[in-house]
Amino acid sequence: VNPDVQFKIVWAYTWFDPTKEADAAKVLIEQGADVVLQHTDSTAPQAAAQAAGNVITFGQASDMAAYGPMPRVSSIIDDWAPYYIARTKAVMDGTWTSTSTWDGIGAGMVGIGEISSAVPADIKASAEALRDSLADGSYHAFTGPLNKQDGSVWLAAGETASDYGDGGLAGMNFYLQGIEGDVPN
Template sequence: MKLKHLLASATLGLATMAVAQDDPLTVGFVYVGPVGDGGWTYEHNQGRLAVEEHFGDAVETVFVESVPEGPDAVRVMQQMALNGADLIFTTSFGYMDQTIEVASQFPDVMFEHATGYKRTDNVGTYSARFYEGRAVQGHIAGQMTESNIIGYIGSFPIPEVIRGINAAYIHAQEVNPDVEFKIVWVYTWFDPAKEAEAARTLIDQGADVILQHTDSTAPQAAAAEAGNVYTFGQASDMAEFAPMPRISSIIDNWAPYYIDRVQAVIDGTWESDDTWDGIGPGMVGIGEMTDAIPEEIRASATALKDSIAAGEYHPFTGPLNKQDGSVWLEEGETADDGTLLGMNFYVEGITGDIPQ
């Protein structure tokens, strides 16, 4: 696998040192999928391009796409560091341990790991509150379904994905008590063939609305072939499938974060930190709600989005029970971040088991 736009540059001596004005910073990005996936990796790459545009000649970027979560990731990160990367963003949950390993070998290089929770002096973490967008999607989906069956394509049964399923179900069930979720796990972030097959399976099971936590547009294409099935864009707008079947989307906006963290390195102010932002700060966006959604549903979904953004409403607000009927949140109680970050249970009403 070859580095794209591989550039050599001297590393920073220490994380606390500011980069000289005439010494360009080299920033690396490690991607789990191809930059053309139309979803997760596409949006991270848009952030990289925004860094290039913002800083001009002061920053050079490198990236490697389609890096498996395993030993290959270690080799790619090591090669980036050896070739002069001063700051490296590793953009998938499964890179967590590899990022920590390589960071220990290159203490003068700064690392940022997306969606993970392990930090060291030279490893920071960042993620987005995708569950806020899932709540808005569920609110729309629960009112758009006629079969009362909503399909959900899950990637891996990690807390991030489980949170999204729960948030979508809670808000679908709130507007439609008869709604049922059917979940298919594909154990991949990006595999168009598997994603399309999962979508077709859900459609065969009666789903007329499909949500996904996978990265390609294949479920959108499968829904378009089936007809009369609604979908939502994942990570990016996927607007090529609007106004049908893609009726709205969750958009991951990484550019402001990437620009801020690169600037911190240049200024010599970078420190290991954890960032978890949502709709309010703009890290999570809601794509255009097309005219396929009735006006009153668009209005109520917009009101929900605005209340989340303003901090007036938390998508996990009690009363809520766990799947087994035990009380999780009392009336008016909201979930704490620790529980959300480690979420390993479904809420009451979702059938089936979480794979182990």
């Protein structure tokens, strides 16, 4: 959507450490970030953004609206309950087998929370349409043209990444073009 966007990655190496998460958000904000996304579970990045003033956030794992209603735009919402219930029932009825599960929006394991009023109506409608096309499979999030961070071609125009096998998304050991930082070893 915006070819000039730049992503900066800060690794906290934890799922839940409010101090580290707040520090990471503050560093990004000091470096000029105007949007803070996270893949950690506390609301510390939202608090840091709210304290900074003019920084937008996107929450992780739950809605997070109650912890910083503005400037939160939305949140990724994880709903593992149906998966856990199905796996537990499989153990109980003797049908359980070890398997990798990579479900997303379509299966309901991942959702997008309410998009806040900070988003203009036309952009909100576009985001909801994209969410719906991801859910029904008519759009694949990793559709080319996409280049690796070093500029080399990863996916040609129209090509999609294979789903989660060792050579696909689960095996990605590189960032895409537009992302600053290094993948940890």
